[in-house]
């Protein structure tokens with residue numbers, strides 16, 4: 594099916610109901626501030642499953658395809674992310690606040706989303722308090738660069754609209770009808786997400802009835818970011834802003850002992866470079 598959205602738009606567009614795309618959202622100054630802030634963080638490689646719990650049938654332990662960083666709260670992959678209605682607690686761990694440049698942009702994203710959604714599509718108390726920062730690129734494996742820049746079919750389970758800001762090489766983002774890996778027939782919408790673009794999506798159609806994926810990331814723009822990840826060449830960075838009800842965001846010290854054990858190694862890694870996570874770890878040993 595043909596995409597309803599212009600594949601390259603200079604003006605903000607609403608596109609299909611519940612979708613918004615603005616190719617020129619990010620100003621040059623804001624982009625510069627974000628790139629400068631990115632050099633201060635140290636993304637980590639997460640394992641998909643806990644080393645201390647049985648791995649679900651049909652699955653094997655694996656590293657995510659990309660390094661990640663979370664702001665607001667960290668939804669560790671090994672805790673299986675925030676997943677209403679049952680996976681509410683011990684899923685979203687308090688994390689660093691948004692840096693100023695992102696906090697300012699979030700205010701504008703929230704205003705746009707509030708103009709687009711109401712009723713059940715805009716949950717009470719909704720605000721963008723969570724951000725997943727995904728690093729896309731190539732990984733050095735046994736002396737060879739392997740392109741791992743993609744994300745498989747999935748849904749974002751946090752309630753309400755999601756806002757997504759992209760930097761670097763453009764990515765082919767697709768909404769699909771099934772979770773069948775790589776299925777080419779089920780594409781109902783697609784959009785190239787360019788450097789500096791904003792995408793907002795929400796409502797049942799895009800959050801509940803379809804899956805989304807990043808099918809591939811271009812190499813033509815010559816974008817490379819200096820990120821604090823060894824043996825990884827980052828050519829695209831995506832910020833996905835979401836909402837986790839504040840009462841479900843838990844300080845590390847308040848997690849169950851089992852959950853703390855699941856994420857302790859990652860917390861220690863984060864604490865090497867982040868005073869926030871160092872404090873969180875320390876507070877758990879004193880409570």
Ligand SMILES: O=C(O)CCC(=O)C(=O)O
Nearest residue numbers: 725727744766807831833
């Ligand atoms: O990188 C993107 O554009 C989308 C990332 C995504 O689907 C996610 O973080 O859930």
